[in-house]
């Protein structure tokens with residue numbers, strides 16, 4: 432039965448004391464100046480994220496998802512506005528953030544184990560202190576038997592699992608994942624969703640996740656932020672009302688499908704408006 436009350440749809444509220452929120456994006460805007468004029472990649476973003484939440488960003492291609500995540504991760508600076516994490520303004524990438532991208536970008540000459548430990552070496556931390564954590568993460572992601580393999584000997588899904596372990600090795604306060612599964616086939620992607628949901632039950636990290644798959648976003652997230660293109664803003668904020676641990680059967684639930692349908696319609700409405708404006 433359709434829940435017309437949509438209690439899972441919330442206003443994109445902000446806390447009274449913005450800096451007290453774990454992540455606080457305060458009127459952040461990003462304009463790129465190009466030879467062909469200004470590109471308003473993010474028109475205005477204003478929201479907070481609580482510690483421990485898994486938050487997905489979805490929206491049409493080019494709506495500014497990666498730019499927004501890059502600003503939170505300190506990889507891009509907002510043109511105006513302010514972003515804080517743990518009360519500290521973000522001005523550069525931080526050692527206590529983890530990053531996972533669409534392409535696993537593993538070092539081909541290093542083993543799985545050494546790839547996972549690579550951030551520890553580059554950050555000049557004592558590797559011996561992290562051997563146990565590398566083992567734990569590789570076991571949680573079913574990669575322990577492959578620890579001595581090189582990336583070329585792994586499947587695409589396995590390489591992304593290594594990249595996720597590498598993103599988690601330094602016990603980051605925040606993990607950012609930009610379309611980590613988009614290059615995988617549908618069956619592998621389903622497996623990766625289950626793996627990531629189970630992993631999250633173990634690691635309990637704050638995460639920001641970008642995907643073009645609405646079902647993936649709703650399945651994995653505590654919260655889904657839907658973005659619109661031009662103006663690039665957040666147009667819906669959904670608190671996914673399913674408990675953890677997440678079960679695969681959740682995807683058969685009518686409420687799950689209703690939320691996915693709402694997200695799809697919201698994205699299409701924004702897209703249609705943009706087409707109208709262009710005419």
Ligand SMILES: Nc1ncnc2c1ncn2[C@@H]1O[C@H](COP(=O)(O)OP(=O)(O)OP(=O)(O)O)[C@@H](O)[C@H]1O
Nearest residue numbers: 463465470471472491492493494495496497498499
């Ligand atoms: N470095 C840059 N210089 C100029 N324009 C940029 C730059 N990075 C992104 N853009 C533009 O900003 C807009 C938002 O890009 P962004 O990559 O953030 O969108 P997205 O929603 O992540 O897209 P996709 O889903 O296709 O990955 C796009 O119009 C893009 O062309």
